Amino acid sequence: MKELEYPFDSEYVLKKKKSLKRELLARENVTYLEKKVAVLGGCTTQNITLMLELFLLNYGIKPVFYESEYNKYYEDGMFPNPELEAFHPDIIYLCTCNRNITEYPNMADSRETVDGLLKKEYDKYCGLWDHIRDTYHCIMIQNNFEYPFFRLMGNKDASDYHGRVNFITRLNCLFYEYAQEHQDLLICDINYLSASYGLEKWSDPYYWHMYKYATAVPAIPYLSFNIANIIKSVYGKNKKVLNLDLDNTLWGGIVGDDGAETIEIGQEAALAQTYSEFQEYIKLHKQLGVLLTINSKNDEKNALAGLTRPDSVLHAEDFAKIKANWDPKSMNLSATAAELNLLPESFVFVDDNPAERAIIESQHPGTAVPAMESVETYIKTLDKAGYFEVTSLSADDLKRTEMYAENAKREQAQAAFTNYEEYLQSLEMKGEIQGFIPMYMSRIAQLTNKSNQFNLTTKRYSQAEIEEVAADEKHVTLYGKLGDKFGDNGVVSVVIGRIDGADQDELHMELWIMSCRVLKRDMEFAMMDELVEKARKAGIRKLVGYYYPTAKNAMVKDFYGLLGFTKVSEDEEGNAVWEYVIPTEYEKKQHVIAVNEALD
Amino acid sequence: MTREEAFERVINVFREVLDDDSIVLTDETVADDVDGWDSFEHINLIVAIEEEFGFKFPMGKIVTMKNVGEMIDIILVSGK
Numbered sequence: 105m106k107e108l109e110y111p112f113d114s115e116y117v118l119k120k121k122k123s124l125k126r127e128l129l130a131r132e133n134v135t136y137l138e139k140k141v142a143v144l145g146g147c148t149t150q151n152i153t154l155m156l157e158l159f160l161l162n163y164g165i166k167p168v169f170y171e172s173e174y175n176k177y178y179e180d181g182m183f184p185n186p187e188l189e190a191f192h193p194d195i196i197y198l199c200t201c202n203r204n205i206t207e208y209p210n211m212a213d214s215r216e217t218v219d220g221l222l223k224k225e226y227d228k229y230c231g232l233w234d235h236i237r238d239t240y241h242c243i244m245i246q247n248n249f250e251y252p253f254f255r256l257m258g259n260k261d262a263s264d265y266h267g268r269v270n271f272i273t274r275l276n277c278l279f280y281e282y283a284q285e286h287q288d289l290l291i292c293d294i295n296y297l298s299a300s301y302g303l304e305k306w307s308d309p310y311y312w313h314m315y316k317y318a319t320a321v322p323a324i325p326y327l328s329f330n331i332a333n334i335i336k337s338v339y340g341k342n343k344k345v346l347n348l349d350l351d352n353t354l355w356g357g358i359v360g361d362d363g364a365e366t367i368e369i370g371q372e373a374a375l376a377q378t379y380s381e382f383q384e385y386i387k388l389h390k391q392l393g394v395l396l397t398i399n400s401k402n403d404e405k406n407a408l409a410g411l412t413r414p415d416s417v418l419h420a421e422d423f424a425k426i427k428a429n430w431d432p433k434s435m436n437l438s439a440t441a442a443e444l445n446l447l448p449e450s451f452v453f454v455d456d457n458p459a460e461r462a463i464i465e466s467q468h469p470g471t472a473v474p475a476m477e478s479v480e481t482y483i484k485t486l487d488k489a490g491y492f493e494v495t496s497l498s499a500d501d502l503k504r505t506e507m508y509a510e511n512a513k514r515e516q517a518q519a520a521f522t523n524y525e526e527y528l529q530s531l532e533m534k535g536e537i538q539g540f541i542p543m544y545m546s547r548i549a550q551l552t553n554k555s556n557q558f559n560l561t562t563k564r565y566s567q568a569e570i571e572e573v574a575a576d577e578k579h580v581t582l583y584g585k586l587g588d589k590f591g592d593n594g595v596v597s598v599v600i601g602r603i604d605g606a607d608q609d610e611l612h613m614e615l616w617i618m619s620c621r622v623l624k625r626d627m628e629f630a631m632m633d634e635l636v637e638k639a640r641k642a643g644i645r646k647l648v649g650y651y652y653p654t655a656k657n658a659m660v661k662d663f664y665g666l667l668g669f670t671k672v673s674e675d676e677e678g679n680a681v682w683e684y685v686i687p688t689e690y691e692k693k694q695h696v697i698a699v700n701e702a703l704d
Numbered sequence: 705m706t707r708e709e710a711f712e713r714v715i716n717v718f719r720e721v722l723d724d725d726s727i728v729l730t731d732e733t734v735a736d737d738v739d740g741w742d743s744f745e746h747i748n749l750i751v752a753i754e755e756e757f758g759f760k761f762p763m764g765k766i767v768t769m770k771n772v773g774e775m776i777d778i779i780l781v782s783g784k
Contacts, residue, residue, distance in 0.1 A: 115755045118748060122723035150744050310763055314747070321751045 105131075108162040109472070110489040114325040121154055128161040135654055136166035137339055137564065142193040143169060144177035146204035147318035155328035163336040174316060175204070181232050189239070194566065195338075196236055197245045197331060201294070201318030202252055202272060209266045218265050226278045233282065233289055241568040244289045245334055248276045250298040250318075253307035287546060287567060290334055290495055294319075297330055300488075333490035339564060340553030343472055343491040344446060346389060347437055349455035350400040350407055350428070353476065354386070354418065355379050359410040360402055370415035375479070382482045383417035393501030394492055395424040395444065395508060399436045399453070404428040424508045433460050434467035444508070445620035447556065447656065452491050454482075496546055507621065510591035517590075528626060528696040535627065535699040536585040537634040540574035544583055547595045555617040556656040558628075560649065560663065563615050578603045580611055580638055584631050586622050586697070596622045597631050601639070601647070609645040616649070616663075629694035632667050636690050649682040667693070710757075710779050714772070717752045721745065731773030757783030 107117065107124060117124065141156070143149045153169050160167045170191045172180040177198055180188060206225060209218040229246070236244055252261075252268040261267030265274075276295060283289045298306035301323050311317040319327050336342065351358045356368025356375050368376040369383070390396060396418070400407050407428035411420050420426065425443055427436040433455070441448045449470025455461055461473045474485050514531065521527035540548060549567040556562070565573070573579045584597035596619040601611040618628055639647065649664040661678070665671065669682035711729065718727045722740040735741040741749070753775070754760050759782040761769075769775055 115752070119717070119720050119752045119755075121748075123720075151748070310760075314763060314766065317747075321747060322755070 105162050108159055108329075110329070110474075111485070112325060112329070114322050117155065117158065117325045118151070118321065121158060124158055125161070128158065133655065134164060136161075136164055138166045138168065139194045139335070139339070140191060141167045141169055141335070142172075142180075142188060142191060142196045144172040144180050144196060144198050146175050146177050146198075146200035147312075148174055148316045149199050151317070151321060151324045152199060152319070152328055152331075155325050156331055159325075159329050159332035160335060163332060163341050165332075165336060165339060165341070177204075178228070178232060181236050193240055193242045195243045195245060195335060196240060197292070198232070198247060200247050200249075202249045202268075203312060203318050205249070205272075205275075208268050209271055211266050213266060215265060218271070222271065222274055222278070225275060229279070230282060233286070237286075237288060241566075241572070242288075243338055243566060245292050245331060246279065246283075246289060247292045247294045248279050250294050250307060251303055253303060253309065287496060290338070292327075292331055292334060294327065294330075297326060298323075301326055329490070333493040334495060337490075337493040337495040338553070338566075340550070340555075342493060343394075343452045344450040345395045345397055345424075345440075345444065345452065346386060347397050347399045347440065347451045347453045347471075348386065349433075349457065349460070350398060350402060350410060352456045352479075353454060353482075354383055355410055355416075356479070360406045364406070364409035364413055367410055367413075369410075369413060369417075378479045380415075380417055382479060385483045385486070387417055387422060389492065390422065390505050391502065392492055392494060392497070393504035395505060396422055397440050397444075398423050398426040398428060399433050399440065399455075400428045401430055401433070402428045421509075422505075424505060432463065434463055437464065437468060437471065445557075445623060452486070454486070496550060507591060507593060511621065513590050514588075524624075525696065531588040531590070531625075531696075533586060533588040533625065533697040534701060535587075535630050535697040537582055537630060537699055539638070540570065540581045540583055544585075544595050545570050545574070548583055548598050551595060551598055551617060551619065552615065555619065556654070557620050557659055558618040558623070558663075559654075559657050560616040560651050560660055561614060562652060562654050562657060565615075573600055580635070580642055580644075582631060582634055582638065584618075584627060584634075586625065586627050593619070593622055597627055599631055599635055601635070603642065603644065605646070607645075609643055610648055611639050611642075611644045611646070612648045613650060616660075626694040626696050628663070629667075630697045630699055633692045633694060634699065636686055640686060640690075645686060647684040647686065649684070651678075651680045651682070653678040705780065705783065707776060707780065710776050710783065713756055714753060714776065714779070717756050718749065721748050721752050729772045731771065731776070733772040734770070753779070759783050 105128060143153050149171055153171055157167055170188060170193065177200060181196065207221055209221055233244060249272045251272060255261040255269060257264060257267055261269040264270055279291060283291050306320055306323050308320040311320050348354055356379050357366060359367050369379050370376045371380065386396065398407065407426065408420055410416065411418060425440045427440060437448055437451060437453065441451065448468040452472040452474065453461065453464045454474065454476060456476045464471055465473050472489070472491055474489055476482055476485060517530065518527050521530065545567055549565055549570045552565040574581055580601040580603065582599040583595050585595050586593045598615060598617050600615040601613050604610050604612050649669050651661060651664065653661065664682035667684065669684040672681050672683050674680040715727065715729050718729060719725050722745060724740065727738060735746065750761060750766065757779050761778060765778055
């Protein structure tokens with residue numbers, strides 16, 4: 105919904121919250137992910153929660169809230185709390201502010217005394233986080249502290265250890281160190297947010313004294329939007345691809361008319377510099393694993409000429425796909441999505457032309473279409489929208505562009521074979537398939553949240569839940585890693601089964617997912633082979649598979665049939681149950697991947 | 705801005721924020737007379753009125769305001 109995308113009108117969102125919520129819930133064909141969010145506040149949180157609900161609904165997440173009483177965040181989180189325990193939060197958001205700091209340094213304090221105060225304040229939070237982890241096993245989102253709205257010593261407040269600015273800065277750094285060591289604690293950076301909004305307006309004491317809001321009410325939508333971005337990132341709803349126009353987007357001017365030598369790029373003029381800075385910003389996204397693609401109305405040779413200029417920051421090899429032609433951009437976007445095995449809703453379409461944007465908006469409703477208005481605001485427009493909010497960065501993310509380049513090489517290799525099995529043999533694939541191990545817990549959790557297409561049950565797991573399942577003897581788990589002569593794809597498949605049945609000889613498949621980047625490589629059969637072996641060792645006689653249809657997973661509707669399961673029931677919505685009785689003589693289903701050889 | 709105009713704009717704000725088109729206000733109206741006008745929505749009403757009229761209520765005035773009529777009085781002095 106446009107009203108809830110950056111740059112939203114915060115006053116409008118506040119005023120219209122009731123009707124906006126009604127409109128959101130009236131949308132058709134939206135499948136919501138339901139999540140339980142406990143908001144534990146050191147200030148009033150009512151509006152924060154209501155705004156958060158709107159932004160989350162807009163991201164396809166339906167929150168149920170638990171809200172602490174005013175300034176009861178510590179008591180609620182730290183002490184026995186049957187109500188919160190029964191609530192089973194997926195996320196606990198600790199909404200604190202500098203008004204909650206117990207004791208600031210006194211001008212006469214020694215360095216040791218101030219260090220002691222700092223430690224005392226930090227230990228309070230540290231103890232709270234540790235306790236929440238042990239009790240609730242959920243994700244924590246913790247505000248850092250905004251700067252104080254007055255500076256007793258003026259500038260020295262920042263550099264002198266007696267200063268509140270200094271104290272808060274040090275406290276924030278301690279929070280960050282904890283967050284670096286604990287993946288389940290995510291910092292909500294209100295220090296940056298308040299600076300960006302304007303600290304004076306953000307910390308307007310009027311709202312604190314009148315209503316005990318630490319954040320000025322008109323700023324609350326920005327805060328809630330920020331929290332929603334963190335949450336949607338945790339649940340795999342980030343965008344994955346930048347789909348970029350060229351003329352007047354990545355450079356100034358029209359390359360087809362003006363020629364590559366006269367477009368605005370490089371360091372020679374103000375406008376050219378601004379486009380260069382934008383190209384640099386775009387290029388940085390490769391480090392996050394965001395794929396760059398081009399969608400331009402141009403002859404391909406002109407497009408490439410622009411990218412070949414030595415002073416261009418971006419070059420052809422930075423892009424996973426380049427579409428420079430005269431087809432409608434909506435078609436190019438669909439084709440690019442299909443080639444990358446991604447959905448159009450994973451795309452951010454970046455184009456200075458409002459007419460092109462309007463077409464994408466109508467053809468691809470899930471695609472993000474930011475209003476790119478003037479080149480000096482391009483970075484701000486993309487950056488503040490939070491499309492690529494990072495909550496965990498796996499080794500995979502860091503080398504994603506490389507992996508797609510390897511895929512291109514595989515496609516070329518395939519062309520040399522007429523027989524597909526021969527091609528698969530030629531890849532010299534090596535698989536590693538075994539029960540979950542600590543090294544991959546974060547990637548496994550990430551995959552359960554990101555996979556939409558090859559996903560039988562669309563069940564999402566947090567890392568804590570993955571660790572629980574791995575340790576539970578009533579569950580059989582498998583992760584699959586696949587590499588070949590072109591490169592390593594990392595962990596690409598995850599299977600989880602629960603042992604059940606009167607004789608404990610049935611394995612109910614709670615999850616079966618695979619990354620689409622390894623489709624048609626027989627990896628799913630390799631997983632089945634290992635699953636059968638592992639199940640048999642656990643005394644399992646029968647596998648029970650479930651397929652729950654969503655808007656995105658039609659490709660695996662008959663997956664269990666393909667593996668030799670028999671459908672035993674199917675309801676009107678298409679929810680199906682399949683069964684497979686493990687035969688005494690099980691014949692391996694795939695012969696092209698060497699599985700677990702490196703391990704033996 | 706006449707008193708009537710101010711009233712009309714205030715009523716519209718109330719209707720939008722409380723999402724209720726049947727709301728009617730008079731000089732004597734107080735929070736108890738209007739469904740949904742609780743302490744929480746009071747904050748949102750004040751913020752929305754400040755936005756509508758482009759000014760901020762001084763804290764001292766907000767805490768002493770007795771009814772809608774007194775609110776309109778302040779708006780007529782400070783609002784745009």
